[in-house]
Amino acid sequence: MSAIERTGAAPQVAPVAVSRKKKRRNGTHILLGIALPVALAIGWELAVRYGLAQGRLMPPPSRLFRTLYELAITGELFRHIGATLARVAAGFFFGVVAGTLVGAIAGASRLTREIIDPSLQGLRAVPSIAWVPLFILWLGIFEESKIALIAVGCFFPVYLGVLGAIQSVDRKIVEVGRIFRLSPPALVRRILLPAILPAYVLSLRQGLGLGWMFVVAAEFMGASEGLGYLLVDGQQLGKPDQILAAILTFAVLGKITDGILAASIVPFLTWQDAFAQKR
Amino acid sequence: MLLVESTDKIYPNGTRALERVSMEVHEGEIVALVGGSGCGKSTLLRLAAGLDQPTRGRIQLDGETITAPHPLVGMIFQEPRLLPWLTVVQNVGFGIAGRPKVERERLVAETLERVGLKDYAHCWPRELSGGQAQRVAIARALAPRPKVLLLDEPFSALDAFTRASLHEHLIDLWTAFRPTLVLVTHDVEEAAFLADRVLVMQPRPGRIAASIDVQLARPRDRYGNEVEALKRRILSALDMSLRVRSMGEELAPAAAI
Numbered sequence: 082m083s084a085i086e087r088t089g090a091a092p093q094v095a096p097v098a099v100s101r102k103k104k105r106r107n108g109t110h111i112l113l114g115i116a117l118p119v120a121l122a123i124g125w126e127l128a129v130r131y132g133l134a135q136g137r138l139m140p141p142p143s144r145l146f147r148t149l150y151e152l153a154i155t156g157e158l159f160r161h162i163g164a165t166l167a168r169v170a171a172g173f174f175f176g177v178v179a180g181t182l183v184g185a186i187a188g189a190s191r192l193t194r195e196i197i198d199p200s201l202q203g204l205r206a207v208p209s210i211a212w213v214p215l216f217i218l219w220l221g222i223f224e225e226s227k228i229a230l231i232a233v234g235c236f237f238p239v240y241l242g243v244l245g246a247i248q249s250v251d252r253k254i255v256e257v258g259r260i261f262r263l264s265p266p267a268l269v270r271r272i273l274l275p276a277i278l279p280a281y282v283l284s285l286r287q288g289l290g291l292g293w294m295f296v297v298a299a300e301f302m303g304a305s306e307g308l309g310y311l312l313v314d315g316q317q318l319g320k321p322d323q324i325l326a327a328i329l330t331f332a333v334l335g336k337i338t339d340g341i342l343a344a345s346i347v348p349f350l351t352w353q354d355a356f357a358q359k360r
Numbered sequence: 361m362l363l364v365e366s367t368d369k370i371y372p373n374g375t376r377a378l379e380r381v382s383m384e385v386h387e388g389e390i391v392a393l394v395g396g397s398g399c400g401k402s403t404l405l406r407l408a409a410g411l412d413q414p415t416r417g418r419i420q421l422d423g424e425t426i427t428a429p430h431p432l433v434g435m436i437f438q439e440p441r442l443l444p445w446l447t448v449v450q451n452v453g454f455g456i457a458g459r460p461k462v463e464r465e466r467l468v469a470e471t472l473e474r475v476g477l478k479d480y481a482h483c484w485p486r487e488l489s490g491g492q493a494q495r496v497a498i499a500r501a502l503a504p505r506p507k508v509l510l511l512d513e514p515f516s517a518l519d520a521f522t523r524a525s526l527h528e529h530l531i532d533l534w535t536a537f538r539p540t541l542v543l544v545t546h547d548v549e550e551a552a553f554l555a556d557r558v559l560v561m562q563p564r565p566g567r568i569a570a571s572i573d574v575q576l577a578r579p580r581d582r583y584g585n586e587v588e589a590l591k592r593r594i595l596s597a598l599d600m601s602l603r604v605r606s607m608g609e610e611l612a613p614a615a616a617i
Binding site (some may be wrong): 254257260349 | 369410411428429431435438439441443444445446455457484485486504510
């Protein structure tokens with residue numbers, strides 16, 4: 082296809098202009114978005130410094146950052162981050178693999194769907210924390226039970242996402258594949274997979290979000306390291322700054338991992354760009 | 361030659377979409393199927409495309425019975441049905457992915473040039489207008505150089521101006537590649553402007569009510585007297601086919617129950 086030179090310059094002009102305008106607007110958006118938390122932080126800092134508030138249960142930002150700094154230079158923070166990240170990664174991996182496989186099978190075969198979907202929907206209704214005691218009995222209190230819980234959390238959004246995406250693939254586009262006599266594997270690779278990709282990415286991001294939620298629950302059930310452990314430890318020892326430091330780290334890690342996941346998919350979804358830009 | 365032999369199509373819900381339909385389309389001929397909704401014209405096209413199976417009878421291309429989509433039969437739908445994740449060139453090359461790279465690139469480039477969209481080769485489908493998208497769909501169907509091209513109301517979603525320009529375009533492409541064209545339409549002007557032969561279909565059950573041979577030279581004048589006269593002939597045949605049906609229903613109301 083490279084033989085055909087790209088000569089369509091005219092259609093390109095508009096998107097560039099749009100993105101430049103968009104960039105400018107984005108800058109203002111970011112400023113507006115961070116104005117409130119920054120103002121609150123400065124206000125609280127000043128209130129504590131001038132003795133208007135005590136700041137014992139709600140430490141001012143300076144103390145929060147000092148705690149973070151101390152945790153960081155002793156290397157302790159990174160040990161906890163490492164432990165938590167490893168759990169999320171393992172749980173996310175197993176949950177996504179299972180969710181994708183089961184979702185794809187249920188989406189492809191009506192019989193399978195009718196057999197397994199009601200049960201899975203029933204299981205989905207169980208608050209996942211309710212699994213904790215059972216997982217501890219089955220798998221012990223070490224890594225296995227934690228990873229299993231996170232995997233359960235990631236499984237359902239991915240399963241539902243894949244199933245829904247397969248069912249909503251446009252029959253008309255599948256017919257194009259039939260007209261060109263694609264074999265079943267080619268139909269999957271050239272039509273079904275690209276068609277479900279956007280919905281799949283969305284479900285992966287939801288799954289990852291739930292993974293971060295569940296890692297906290299998992300680490301509450303007796304961990305000796307991890308950000309969840311920092312939370313419990315901070316509560317037991319009465320160190321609100323440590324709790325807040327862990328919460329802040331969760332927020333940053335959650336945002337970063339979601340950003341990486343979203344960005345790694347961008348090259349495959351350039352065809353959708355205009356749609357995303359209009360949002 | 362595309363041959364339809366006393367073909368019936370009964371849908372699982374009991375609808376008799378086609379009853380004893382027979383027709384012959386010669387190589388390089390342009391045949392238009394016209395008729396009101398429910399006359400089975402799209403059903404007939406889907407059978408010829410191998411997308412559905414006839415209940416009785418058979419459809420043959422050069423003596424070969426069509427039971428599944430055939431490599432020498434292309435289809436263009438009412439909507440462009442482009443794959444939104446492929447660029448224009450990739451969409452045009454979609455149906456010839458199995459051919460050697462050099463041949464594929466030559467066919468794609470040639471076809472895009474023919475439909476006048478060379479400059480849009482690397483655009484996404486979302487960047488095209490409705491008329492351009494349908495031209496890409498035509499290019500995609502033509503890229504494998506089919507012997508027969510089936511068109512299912514391909515221009516009905518376009519505005520009158522775009523439609524007229526696509527008519528000219530289609531005739532140009534036909535002149536270049538000489539495929540057999542079977543065109544389903546409810547636009548009498550479209551049929552009169554394009555076809556060598558117009559088959560008027562009649563609903564419930566769907567069958568061919570009249571066949572009108574068109575002996576007009578090309579290029580035709582869309583607003584000329586000859587095309588106008590032809591339009592009137594097609595319209596009166598359509599009118600007749602509908603009147604026969606309603607009379608039949610009045611004469612034997614009990615039979616319908």
